Amino acid sequence: MKKTAQRLVRVVQLCLFIGILFAFAMFQGGFLSWFLFYSFTPILLYMLIIPFYPFKLWDVQRDSSANYVHAGSSVELEITIKRKTRFPLFYVMVEEFCPETLRFKDIGDKKYQYIADQSYYYENRQFRKILFPYFRKQFTVSFQLDHLPRGRHEFSTIKISTGDPFGIVSNEYHINTGSQMVVYPAVRxxxxxxxxxxxxxxxxxxxxxDDRLTNVVSGVREYIPGDRFSWIDWKTTARKNMVMTKEFEQEKDxxxxxxxxxxxxxxxxxxxxxxxxxxxxxxxxxxxxxxxxxxxxxxxxxxxxxxxxxxxxxxxxxxxxxxxxxxxxxxxxxxxxxxxxxxxxxxxxxxxxxxxxxxxxxxxxxxxxxxxxxxxxxxxxxxxxxxxxxxxxxxxxxxxxxxxxxxxxxxxxxxxxxxxxxx
The missing domain is CATH 3.40.50.410 (von Willebrand factor, type A domain)
Known part of the structure; x- marks a missing residue:
């Protein structure tokens, strides 16, 4: 509500400024007065459009280099933006809201050296970049996510904002586009x-x-990757048409x-x-x-x-x-x-x-x-x-x-x- 009120105030101020320039040109007359009016009017009209720019018509997609990784790995997050018109935008700031589960950074086995000091591993990650698209209809922005912690990380909201070159007016929009990244525990x-x-x-x-007894055979079972070649029961394999290995007494118990x-x-x-x-x-x-x-x-x-x-x-x-x-x-x-x-x-x-x-x-x-x-x-x-x-x-x-x-x-x-x- 506060942002909407500020936006309306800016629009009213711009309209008043255009009215003042027009009144000045009408009463003052002359080349300089009308030159100022026609020179500033396109800029002011552009600034009036910015607060009402339709970001909701944009097609925003989020992709990652990998959706399943192990703890401590790095992933590149890429956001692709497509728009239908070539309306000029001086700048666009893209911000990915960091999930709470990504506040922790996993630096591998070295993270355990401060096991009693948990605050050492917390980091306020910010994924924010500024682009200058101008008339382009498609542009991308990428973020590098390092030291990923274990967990399921849900990305939900992307914030897009823009404004005029003078910083007088601005506009922002939150796009909900959900995606998930699963980080497995590290294997030591x-x-x-x-x-x-x-x-x-x-x-x-x-x-x-560590060692199996190979002199007490209790039965046969299907082959499991890692079984020795010498354990294969060739007669049963030929009869059942699938690779079968011997099951030993120690393995059974x-x-x-x-x-x-x-x-x-x-x-x-x-x-x-x-x-x-x-x-x-x-x-x-x-x-x-x-x-x-x-x-x-x-x-x-x-x-x-x-x-x-x-x-x-x-x-x-x-x-x-x-x-x-x-x-x-x-x-x-x-x-x-x-x-x-x-x-x-x-x-x-x-x-x-x-x-x-x-x-x-x-x-x-x-x-x-x-x-x-x-x-x-x-x-x-x-x-x-x-x-x-x-x-x-x-x-x-x-x-x-x-x-x-x-x-x-x-x-x-x-x-x-x-x-x-x-x-």
Missing amino acids: EIKWQLRANSLEEGSNPANMY AHLAILLLVNNTKSDLPMSLEAAIELSLSIMSMMRKKGQHLSLHILSDQEKHFTSQQIQSQFPNIQNYLAALRPDDQSHDTMRLQRTVQYLPKGTLVLTIITNLDQELVDSLIAKKKLDYQLAVCYITSEKQMTLENQRMIQQLRLSNITVQTMTEKDLVKEKWEVSATR
Whole structure:
């Protein structure tokens, strides 16, 4: 309303100025008076048109060099404007409104060196450029988006404004043109160390995930990329007309479940949640390439479970889900944790990734340890938050034969993350 009133005031002032020039030419007469009137009249008429210029007739399109990228990447955003007339415009300012989700900048693994100082990574991004189209009917403007953070980023509004060369009048218009960009969590290189496990109770331990036993064949299954050439069952392949590989006893029994808890993280360190999500995705990506049995269970405001088959065949959908995952204010739900774990096969290694540690969670994990599950906890936090109480709870878990690994700034800034589930 205020802008409309200012526009009307400017129009009235211009009309008065034209009237004054006309009156001066009529009463004064002579060449100079009429020269001034005819010289300024086209300029003043042009300035009168500017506030009513029909921007809504413009065709504005937004395109990006990529709609699906990983965190920390760069994308070029291009805005193309087409208009129907060649009405001269001295300048056009194009501004893309930055989504709130883009206030954070992701500088790669180095972002974790200031995990306790979140303000270091916030940036007031401004996407604004001035063009001088004059009589052109089509023109483009591009913006470079660097250090993209994880998430789904919704672009909705483009602001276009113009004015006269003297800055007396102006006009602006907001164009709603929606588009979305999905930024997946970054995938880190993982150095994997798992505790040894035996196939049968009382037998010698064998490494579950690095080497497979090739002397105990339990069946056949369809080929998964990453299987060895020597595992192919040629007779079954010829009979079924599809590539089939042997399934070994260890492969059948070995199972890893990732349990990601994202509850109650708004009050803590948001950067720790980013590390937890990147760690979960990196482990899945590595295990998926090896064809290992793996499941993912996410406990946030809503439960989400991904089976081993979904991880193999629907991996992009999992990336999409993790890209949009946000913390909530709910506390850890012990009942949901117990309900999730109880459906896993006995002997499953449950890797629990947490960013917040409390006594209720500790008691729940200890209770599950008694039900013949192998439990490992990866606690992502800042060194400043490693209080005596946290250290006491970690020691309590270790005394219950639960592996606990803490990952702080010095671990997260490394190029290769080390995940250990050994005592």
